[in-house]
Amino acid sequence: MEMIHLEAPGELTMSVGDAMFSQRAIRRFKRDQTISDAHIKIILDAASKAPNGGNMQPARYLVVRDRESIKTFGALYHEAWWAKRWDDYGWTSKEQIPSGSVYEMPAQLADEMCNAPLIILAFTIVQGGGMSVIPGLQNMMLAARSLGIGSVYTTLHAKVMDRVYGMFDVPADMEFHACVPLGYPRGNFGPTRRYPSAQTTYWDKWDNSPPWARE
Amino acid sequence: MEMIHLEAPGELTMSVGDAMFSQRAIRRFKRDQTISDAHIKIILDAASKAPNGGNMQPARYLVVRDRESIKTFGALYHEAWWAKRWDDYGWTSKEQIPSGSVYEMPAQLADEMCNAPLIILAFTIVQGGGMSVIPGLQNMMLAARSLGIGSVYTTLHAKVMDRVYGMFDVPADMEFHACVPLGYPRGNFGPTRRYPSAQTTYWDKWDNSPPWARE
Numbered sequence: 393m394e395m396i397h398l399e400a401p402g403e404l405t406m407s408v409g410d411a412m413f414s415q416r417a418i419r420r421f422k423r424d425q426t427i428s429d430a431h432i433k434i435i436l437d438a439a440s441k442a443p444n445g446g447n448m449q450p451a452r453y454l455v456v457r458d459r460e461s462i463k464t465f466g467a468l469y470h471e472a473w474w475a476k477r478w479d480d481y482g483w484t485s486k487e488q489i490p491s492g493s494v495y496e497m498p499a500q501l502a503d504e505m506c507n508a509p510l511i512i513l514a515f516t517i518v519q520g521g522g523m524s525v526i527p528g529l530q531n532m533m534l535a536a537r538s539l540g541i542g543s544v545y546t547t548l549h550a551k552v553m554d555r556v557y558g559m560f561d562v563p564a565d566m567e568f569h570a571c572v573p574l575g576y577p578r579g580n581f582g583p584t585r586r587y588p589s590a591q592t593t594y595w596d597k598w599d600n601s602p603p604w605a606r607e
Numbered sequence: 608m609e610m611i612h613l614e615a616p617g618e619l620t621m622s623v624g625d626a627m628f629s630q631r632a633i634r635r636f637k638r639d640q641t642i643s644d645a646h647i648k649i650i651l652d653a654a655s656k657a658p659n660g661g662n663m664q665p666a667r668y669l670v671v672r673d674r675e676s677i678k679t680f681g682a683l684y685h686e687a688w689w690a691k692r693w694d695d696y697g698w699t700s701k702e703q704i705p706s707g708s709v710y711e712m713p714a715q716l717a718d719e720m721c722n723a724p725l726i727i728l729a730f731t732i733v734q735g736g737g738m739s740v741i742p743g744l745q746n747m748m749l750a751a752r753s754l755g756i757g758s759v760y761t762t763l764h765a766k767v768m769d770r771v772y773g774m775f776d777v778p779a780d781m782e783f784h785a786c787v788p789l790g791y792p793r794g795n796f797g798p799t800r801r802y803p804s805a806q807t808t809y810w811d812k813w814d815n816s817p818p819w820a821r822e
Contacts, residue, residue, distance in 0.1 A: 393803075393806050394802075394803075395800035395801055396803050397799070397800055398801065400627070400629070401624055402624070403624070404624025405622050405624065406622065407621065408626045408653075408752075409615035409616055409753075412653050412656045412657070412749070412750065413616075415657075429817070429819065436808050438623075438624075438627050439804070440801040440802065441801060442627070442630075443759070443760050447709060447799075447800075451807060452809065453807065454809045454811075454813065455810050455817060456811060494661045523760065526737065526738065526741035526742060527742070527760070529742070530657060530741070530745040534749075535627065538623045545658050547738075570738075583612045584612070584656065584662075585611065585662075586655040587608045587609075587610055588608075589652050591608050592655065593669075595672070596673045597776050598775055598777050598778065602644070603644045604648045
């Protein structure tokens with residue numbers, strides 16, 4: 393493979409500030425609006441530009457657009473999502489999820505993954521490659537955001553992994569990192585709520601507050 | 608801790624496209640130009656806005672500005688960098704690094720970390736928290752880029768970890784993720800070279816090329 397230089401695509405005009413500060417997990421997608429191949433390319437080109445260890449670029453992306461594959465994968469995602477809830481909390485149905493819990497929307501996504509307009513699965517050709525693919529996934533989601541496309545970073549569960557690899561012919565030595573559904577949002581982007589950086593940042597020593605904590 | 612909503616800072620005006628496509632590892636910094644506290648806050652606010660698992664926000668950042676601490680840490684970084692080269696290749700000095708190797712510039716950084724204008728160390732309060740801090744680190748580096756500040760994602764080595772934790776009073780149960788030096792670059796941003804996304808992306812099945820591979 394030969395490396396190339398790419399100019400910034402003219403479509404990614406949103407400011408860094410607006411993209412980052414209005415990014416949020418989008419789990420509900422319009423079903424009648426597909427993402428163009430041109431936009432998928434922009435999103436993946438953006439991913440390729442992220443930092444990665446020694447510029448070895450071990451990340452590989454599997455774009456799933458085929459409706460039948462998404463339906464089959466959606467069922468595996470649903471099984472994986474509930475397997476994780478069983479492991480962590482012993483839950484087996486939505487009625488057991490406490491009202492107001494952070495799991496309510498993800499449970500909805502587990503039901504709806506089978507209808508996602510587009511799913512991108514992220515792998516690396518090396519083990520322990522997280523540092524060389526997760527920055528690219530963030531580029532991908534920010535580029536999508538700037539195109540008005542929503543996404544959310546999700547994972548799978550060991551229980552379904554062989555079947556997922558099998559259905560897409562993924563070689564066994566690939567390391568799986570993330571499952572990112574994408575689509576035009578039903579509803580709005582942002583705002584998100586976060587802890588103030590004054591409380592998650594230390595200054596020269598652990599537990600020393602930064603200057604802006606005293607403003 | 609109470610969560611807040613933050614508007615995008617007016618300073619982050621660079622387009623997403625320009626920031627991502629001109630981001631590159633910056634390892635040589637101007638020594639006479641420090642980064643303002645206001646810019647450090649913007650960078651860390653940007654980090655806080657990244658996706659993280661269940662919005663639990665386990666990431667914690669240690670900003671190191673004290674010159675004596677950077678000097679001491681720089682010596683530990685140098686030791687860690689060479690410990691890793693010894694593990695991987697048996698190298699003990701620069702003369703053993705092949706000319707043109709991807710390790711030439713990082714070896715230079717190992718020498719110069721002691722002079723970095725600013726270092727941010729990233730941790731999580733949970734183990735296995737990479738997915739909840741690495742997207743934030745990418746936001747941090749893109750926000751820095753858009754302010755004209757260079758940075759590079761680096762790691763440490765088990766050999767020095769106790770001493771690093773000790774010198775900054777980092778609690779033993781924190782998980783270390785990255786060491787990011789930041790500063791105004793000596794030299795230019797970009798361009799970077801990458802494999803074409805046509806060759807790192809598959810379409811519905813592994814090894815199926817995307818449509819733009821045939822353009």
